[in-house]
Amino acid sequence: MQVNFGVLGPVAAWDEAGDALTLKGPRHRAVLARLLIARRRVVPVSRLVEDLWAEPPAEAVGAIRTFVAGLRRALEPDRPRRAPSRLLVTEGPGYALRPAQDEVDAWRFEHSVNAVAELPPSQVVDRLTAALRSWRGPAYADFEGEPWTRGEGSRLTELRLHAVERRAEAQIALGTAAEAVPDLDAHIAEHPWREDAWHLLVLALYRSGRQTDALSVVRRARRMLSEHLGVDPGPRLRRLEADILQQADHLDPGPGGSAAQVWAQAAAAYESTVSSRARTRLESTAGLMRTLAVTGGGGLEAARRHRVAAVAAAEQLGDPELTARVIGVYDVPAIWTRSDDPDQARWLVGAAERTLHRLPAEQHQAGRGRLLATIAVESRGTLPTEPAAPGAGARAFQAARQAEHIARRLGDASLLAFALNGVFMQSFHRAGLAGRRDAIGTEVVSLSALNDLTTYEVLGHLIRLQSRCALSDLSGADRHAAAADALAERYELPLVSVFTTWYRALRTAMTQPLPAAEAAYQDAAVCLDGAGMPGLQRGLLPLALLSLCVRHDTPIRMADRHDWGPYEPWVRPLLLVSEGWDEGAREALRGIPSPPRDLLFEALWCFVAKAAVAVGDQAVIQRAYSQLEPASSELAGAGSGLISLGPVSGHLAVLAAVLGRR
Template sequence: MHVEFGVLGPVAAWDETAEPLALKGPRHRAVLARLLIARRRVVPVARLVEDLWGARPPADAVGTVRTFVAGLRRALEPARAPRTPSRLLVTEGPGYALRAAPDRVDAWCFERAAASSADEPPAQAVATLTGALELWRGPAYADFAEEPWARAERSRLTELRLSTVERRAEAQLALGAAAEAVPDLDAHVAEHPWREDAWQLLALALYRSGRQADALSVLRRARRTLREQLGVEPGPRLRRTEEDILRHADHLDPGPADTAAQVWAQATAAYDSTVPSRARTRLESTAGLMRDLAVTGGGGLEAARRHRAAAVAAAEQLGDPELTARVIGAYDVPAIWTRSDDLAQADLLVGAAERTLRLLPPTAHDASRARLLATIAVESRGTPPADGGSARAHQAAHQAEQIARRVNDATLLLFALNGVFMQTFERAGLADRRDTIGAEIMTVAAHHGLFTYEVLGCLIRLQSHGAKGDFTGADRYAAAADALSERHELPLVPVFTTWYRALRTAATEPLPRAESAYREAAKTLDGSGMPGLENGLLPLALLSLQVSHGAPVVFDAHADWGPYEPWVRPLLLLSEGCDQDAVRLLRSVPSPPRDLLYEALWCLLARAAVAVGDRALMRRAHTALEPARDELAGAGSGLLTVGPVAVHLDALADALSRP
């Protein structure tokens, strides 16, 4: 179960459906808060006792802490089988650690967004910082305001929030949106009157809004407040701002930094003043904006994902299925990675699309149906076949494709083909089929000037040629994708091309150079906004590197394996000499998910099965991998490889031939 943790307000936790988890009493919450402050590091039991009770703990304090931890584990992992170790709240050495994923704690997401905005243009920075500030539900660790162990972290986060408010105002001023900055800055200085930078920004925002008298009044109020409440005179920056306003200094109102920014500011202002706030048109405009925002980078992608779900929910509440269909279908953002960034949200979107399909009137345009079907196919990527969702998604993809070809709509066809691509993982060895899809996407997109889909076609063909070991062909498509990325400002594309080049190094260069290439590639994932790609990828790549080079398995005991842990854990146990544990685990391990890493994960399982002599699993692995005999295992991901599938098949055949 995915658990979200909130500390920007009262300490809380939510399950994947956004339902709050029952964390029992204040002591349980205190333990959770203390572990979150430790940021995945171990907190010794003795330290927990000291923090909870001070210098005079009760005699059974250690046992009580263990009881609290046990209660938290039940709340955080209710489906965990009895006597199996917790994967989230772990026991390690002298204490406990909470191994929360980096994107599952609101404070960590806030910090990452605030940091990423520093290199963004003003419009994107405003969106990123606004999204970051929306994570706050109240003061940080609000229910532990008096606890000494929380004081430093509360102060740090509070200061970061205050500076984020001011940085957003600076970005709004740079964008030419001075009037929009005034209300938040006014509230900000009222609550935090000692922040001279905030007073200066408010005065500047008022001046640029044509309110010179109000700007001077604010500066006088700042002087009076600082004197009366703090006993200090305004600093040189505030004094200089007042002088500049009085003489109308040219630098105070340079206008937007460029023509594009000015057009944006004027257009958004006109939209806000013309289109009523309750107009349904705003939902459609929002959906289109989210589509464009998603390809601008990590902060934009995260914001688009969050606001998209809200827009769809708002459209459904209006009870107009045709409007809802347009809002859902407008988000035709190309998707290359087969592991969803947010499974819970994907399920919500698929559910909304299915409901809307049933509610559409017979007179609705076929294109609306096709977009809903394509959405189901794309958002259902990685759905296990056993739950029936895979068959439905496969059907939806091909229905969308048929409609798109019939209505002769190029953009719709590309969206549908994206869904078809996402559903071509029913078995191993389908690189050639995906290459055919990628070729058509490239051709149609280039003919119609749809550059984001042209990039998608390049990346699909890069993956397909990589799977066949054709690095010359893959290089060609990587270069084409990079050229399109640079020309059209698509910052997420280099994430994939950089990882592809690390994969090529892993397949052709010595192990130390390959390991260095993977570690460099991993840096591109920071702030990419793609947790479905990021979580556990570097450890998996390094393990795959060791396996493909025939090196001993050596791993970081603290590594976060993300969603890949069930299929790598047997090998890790074997490397630690825990053979019997590996045998027991292999008996119940599920088949790998049918996605871009299907063959790679089967090869890792096959290696473990051969090592312990698990003949049933060896036969399953051989059957699953045989169709991909001519491919490089995992290279179809464009990210990593565990070497030729044929080598693993031969090892399986040899082991099975022995009595």
């Protein structure tokens, strides 16, 4: 049973259905609160005794054990008698509570506040509003006066105050300053010593057209600070007052600041100038969608949707040259080998093929190159699985090579970067090609840096991050993760952090004990929410946790309630083996298709191989050995930059032993 814990208010716990668990008396809740404050670390029994009693009774240690036993019954009611607890564990001299990162409201809140640092204002407002709703009262409200809650309670309270102010700042930046005023007013009434809050309230009032009220608040702040603290307002608040009196232009640049004002003016000029020019509008729309796609979340989803509409509209006009430009301008780098929307990808490939057929054969070479690169990139994950029909999948591979040839002949750097992205997407025809992909990434980084192709420079670093992982070079992967993050921060590319965060979780999984690895993956999974990449998101977290079980050779406890997404056919046999249903596993292995030839090809074969060994399926063992052998020098799955099942050579050794090979 999954248990969620609440400390942002009275200490509480809820089951999966959201029903409150009965935690008995205040001492039981005190033990629970003390263990939650420890954040998964062990708290010695002696420390629990000191914290719970000013003058401990003689039977204090026994009482602690009774409280722990009661908590275990409440938190894990279905646990068999004498079975060890998986949540409230005994370890060394004391106890530790081991919930997942997203199962404690304070931990979720802290992650949400830290995660908005690089987000645009609209996402900051949405995420912080949702996060602030989790507060039901003061942190650890039942034990607010206890010495052992003081530090953590103060820290969480400060974090909440910061979140309120950060949200107000984002609202002001969005041009919705009036919405920030009521919350800021209440915030200041509760915490009158926070000068940043006074500054935000004054600015919000002024931006709402309430200049007189803004100046009145400045006077109120001055009086309060003088009477109670004997100090004057700080320089920021004094400068703001002077600027209001002078009605300084920079105080009211319009919604979203000066950049938003420039955008609004340019949009108005565009609207009035090209309102009836359908062809120009379609090309402009496609260009905007390219920019929108790298913003992540709803932006990526909207970009995909509007891109298809723009291509369809261009085709309806019957102008193949225009359609080629509308398709080709969307050269958004792609690093993940599974499509977010396979049906849409197939439609775009068809549109590109139709447009290629209609373009004059010897003209528009750059346009033809972009159409070919589009075919190669959008055909990701479609390489044939075994057994492959003669020539199957050759079209996308051929398109990638043709696009590369055209780009090199024309000396077109941006087209070459796009074409190499297609070559990368078609470089999975067998296992063990991390070295080849590393060479592609090296050229993409060099080419992009020389030609200011920022998004492709990021792509090159991510390709190299993946390939260095596969080749066991974590220091090299670290360098490319840092380079990608630096570019993403400088050029506002939020999706990059999804891949670098997951890489760091993988690094933890490869170098740290199992509990740290599990926690790292749980934390990494949070950044997938709202990223707009279902092709990456579905099934990834349970797959990562399963990989840890395999690497550490620990019992597999993966409930059916997990969404395994597209990976289900290749993990199902192993899950059945873990449940003791060997016959079901044999049935699932019978005729099992080869996994898609993509970044997780080797990892999925290793899952299948482990199940096949467990039930003695010689035919599948032979297939797995043949498919994995070319990758004998790589780490299974690490080429994804997300998960790993350890060296492929180790899996091959097990398979070879079963097959009777040396």
